[in-house]
Amino acid sequence: MTLAEDAATQVRAWLYDGTIGRGIFHSVPEMAEKLGMSRSPVREGLLRLADAGLIEFVPQRGFRAVLPTGQDIAEIFALRLALEPDAAARAARLGAGRTAVARGLRSQLRQMRAAASAGDDAGFGGADELLHATILECSGNARLVALVAELRDTTRLIGANTAGRSRTHLEVLEEHEPFVDAIADGDPARAAMSMRRHLIDTGRLLITQAHDDGDTGAWRAWSRMVDEDE
Structure with a gap:
C-alpha cells in the first residue's frame, strides 16, 4: 500500500475503535505526528476518507468523524x-x-x-x-x-x-x-x-x-x- 493508503487504513481503524471520538476536531499535523508520516500522504489519506463520507473537513477547525443519521x-x-x-x-x-x-x-x-x-x-x-x-x-x-x-x-x-x-x-x-x-x-x-x-x-x-x-x-x-x- 502507499503511504496515503496506510494513513487512511489506520485513521479508519481509529474511527471505529473510538480513538478518534465523535464531535472532536483533529488536524492534519496532529494525525501526521500520530502516524509518524509527513503531512502530504496523511492529507491525501484523509481526503479519501472524506470522499467515502467517513469524515468531514470544517474550515479553520480541522476534520471530525461523520456520525450516520x-x-x-x-x-x-x-x-x-x-x-x-x-x-x-x-x-x-x-x-x-x-x-x-x-x-x-x-x-x-x-x-x-x-x-x-x-x-x-x-x-x-x-x-x-x-x-x-x-x-x-x-x-x-x-x-x-x-x-x-x-x-x-x-x-x-x-x-x-x-x-x-x-x-x-x-x-x-x-x-x-x-x-x-x-x-x-x-x-x-x-x-x-x-x-x-x-x-x-x-x-x-x-x-x-x-x-x-x-x-x-x-x-x-x-x-x-x-x-x-x-
Whole structure:
C-alpha cells in the first residue's frame, strides 16, 4: 500500500475503535505526528476518507468523524436488504462449490466465537465482515461486494457495531447461524429469509442507537425506507 493508503487504513481503524471520538476536531499535523508520516500522504489519506463520507473537513477547525443519521442507516439497510438476501439464496443454489463455501462460512463462525470468548471486538468484526463478503462473492459481482463493504463502513461509525451496546457478540453470532445452515443445506428460500431477518434486526438496533443519540427522526426514516413485511 502507499503511504496515503496506510494513513487512511489506520485513521479508519481509529474511527471505529473510538480513538478518534465523535464531535472532536483533529488536524492534519496532529494525525501526521500520530502516524509518524509527513503531512502530504496523511492529507491525501484523509481526503479519501472524506470522499467515502467517513469524515468531514470544517474550515479553520480541522476534520471530525461523520456520525450516520437515522436517514443514512435506513437508506443503507434498504440497499442491503435489496442485495444480501438474494446473495444468500444464490450461495445456497451453488452446485459442487457449495460445500467449500459452507466450510469457509463455518470457519468464520468459529473465528467469531473465538473472538467473542476473548472479548476481541476487532477480531469479531473482521470475521463477521468476511462471512458476509464470502456470501456476496457467490454472486460473482465484485462491485456488489465492494458496495456492501462501503455500506458497512458507514454504519460502523455509529458505534463500531451493535455488539456490546445493544446485544452481545454471542447473540450476533446466533443470528448468523441460520443462514449459514440454510446455505449448507442448499435451501435458498430459508437462506434469504434468515439473512433478511438478521439485517432487519441489525438495522432496527442501529436506528434505536441513532434515536437514543438524539436523532428524533430516525424511526420515521426507517418506516419510510424499509418495509419489514416484504
